[in-house]
Amino acid sequence: xxxxxxxxxxxxxxxxxxxxxxxxxxxxxxxxxxxxxxxxxxxxxxxxxxxxxxxxxxxxxxxxxxxxxxxxxxxxxxxxxxxxxxxxxxxxxxxxxxxxxxxxxxxxxxxxxxxxxxxxxxxxxxxxxxxxxxxxxxxxxxxxxxxxxxxxxxxxxxxxxxxxxxxxxxxxxxxxxxxxxxxxxx
Numbered sequence: 438x439x440x441x442x443x444x445x446x447x448x449x450x451x452x453x454x455x456x457x458x459x460x461x462x463x464x465x466x467x468x469x470x471x472x473x474x475x476x477x478x479x480x481x482x483x484x485x486x487x488x489x490x491x492x493x494x495x496x497x498x499x500x501x502x503x504x505x506x507x508x509x510x511x512x513x514x515x516x517x518x519x520x521x522x523x524x525x526x527x528x529x530x531x532x533x534x535x536x537x538x539x540x541x542x543x544x545x546x547x548x549x550x551x552x553x554x555x556x557x558x559x560x561x562x563x564x565x566x567x568x569x570x571x572x573x574x575x576x577x578x579x580x581x582x583x584x585x586x587x588x589x590x591x592x593x594x595x596x597x598x599x600x601x602x603x604x605x606x607x608x609x610x611x612x613x614x615x616x617x618x619x620x621x622x623x
Contacts, residue, residue, distance in 0.1 A: 438522065438573055440581045445529030447522065447574070450514065455490045455525040457511035457533045461548060466528060467584035468540055468550035469575065472512060472593045473557040473603040477501045481518050481556055490515075490525045509533060512552035514574065520566030522574060528582070538596040540589075546596050551578060551585070559605025568609075572616050579617075587617055 438449035446452065476485035477499045485502070488494040489510065496506035512534040515523045526532035534552030538545065553571065557563050579585055592608065593601040 438577055440528060440577050442581050445527030447514075447524050447528075447577070450522040450524040453487050453491065453523050453525055455511035455532070456492060457490065457509045458526040458530040461529070461531045463548070464529070465549045465584065466551060466582040467589060468546060469578060469585050469590045470535055470546065470550050470552050470593055470596060471571075471590070471604045471608065472534060472552060472554045473559065473605060473608070474512075474515070474554045475556055475558055479558055479561075486515055486554065486556065487523065487525075512554045514552070515554045515556065516567050516570045516574070517556045518564050518567060520564070520570040522570050528578070535593065535596055537600065538593075540591065540596050551582070555604060555608070557604070557607065559602050560607050562607050563604075563609070568612060568616070571613065575613075575617060587614055590614070 438447055440447050474486050475481055476483060476489060478501060485494060494502050494506040496503045511525050511532045513526050513528055513532045528551055531547050532552050533547060535546040535550060540546050555563055555567055593603045
């Protein structure tokens, strides 16, 4: 897997372009945000995350969808349970993943962050294949975007506390950061 710095697209990922992005105000990429998502909640490999990120979610397909089908959201990447990596937005563009957010006193994290969604829930353990894909992607992102350091990798819950809980207690930060060779902060 390799990120093309000029285009911001990952060679080795499936490309599923989302219309839900815009230009970064300063072109800066200095934060990595880990999320989780499943649609319907707790169901995997449905293709509905891709539909949501492409504004194609059918509000009639499931009762839960009626409340979210109108949202215009995206992330840069999704890692499915089997480790498949899908990219929706160029890393050079501003994906709409963080919402109202703040990191180290700086608001509007979408302006300077990359968002990775893990197919999952707060409570269910993530798969070994997901961790392997996440680690490979993270290493490549750290190489291409050196302003992202292990200290600048966080969960959605860290930048939107009280509003978001993902990636949740099931995400093994020690395993992930330890595999990157980073110190785990309590």
